[in-house]
Amino acid sequence: MSGDDDPSNPSGAHTSVELDGVEALRLLGSVSLGRIVFTRHALPTVRPVNHVLVDGDLVIRTHGDAALTRYTRQTGGEGAVVAYEADDIDPDTHLGWSVVVTGYARLVTDPQELARYRALLRPWTAQRMDHAVRIHPVLVTGVRLIAHDPSTTA
Numbered sequence: 611m612s613g614d615d616d617p618s619n620p621s622g623a624h625t626s627v628e629l630d631g632v633e634a635l636r637l638l639g640s641v642s643l644g645r646i647v648f649t650r651h652a653l654p655t656v657r658p659v660n661h662v663l664v665d666g667d668l669v670i671r672t673h674g675d676a677a678l679t680r681y682t683r684q685t686g687g688e689g690a691v692v693a694y695e696a697d698d699i700d701p702d703t704h705l706g707w708s709v710v711v712t713g714y715a716r717l718v719t720d721p722q723e724l725a726r727y728r729a730l731l732r733p734w735t736a737q738r739m740d741h742a743v744r745i746h747p748v749l750v751t752g753v754r755l756i757a758h759d760p761s762t763t764a
Contacts, residue, residue: 628752635666638696643660670742682743690716711747713745715743
């Protein structure tokens with residue numbers, strides 16, 4: 611049975627191609643929604659959020675009582691370790707890309723910087739978002755899922 615005839619893979623075979631960090635960040639900057647992963651009660655927690663890429667860092671807005679705000683507020687030094695994932699994968703063909711950034715998140719406290727981020731990023735929920743978290747990427751990885759070309763395997 612060929613990949614095109616396989617009902618568990620309706621779009622045929624795929625190839626995963628690693629992205630370099632520059633391309634991965636470029637793709638991340640081309641979308642506005644993703645998922646942040648952080649620790650809550652010693653367990654991984656995932657939240658959907660919107661973001662903007664500013665000077666190579668990710669910025670998200672949050673509210674004062676959010677678990678992420680509390681998490682970044684209680685960490686010092688470089689910041690709180692987080693992961694951020696965003697993707698653009700076609701639901702029918704399963705082709706597209708996925709990027710994961712791992713780095714340090716810090717609560718933005720400078721009023722001018724906070725005002726800048728408020729102007730750049732509108733929250734996608736109706737809840738008031740008075741805080742911002744800036745994530746400095748340390749590790750940037752990504753993959754592009756492309757249609758498999760059988761002529762490249764021999």
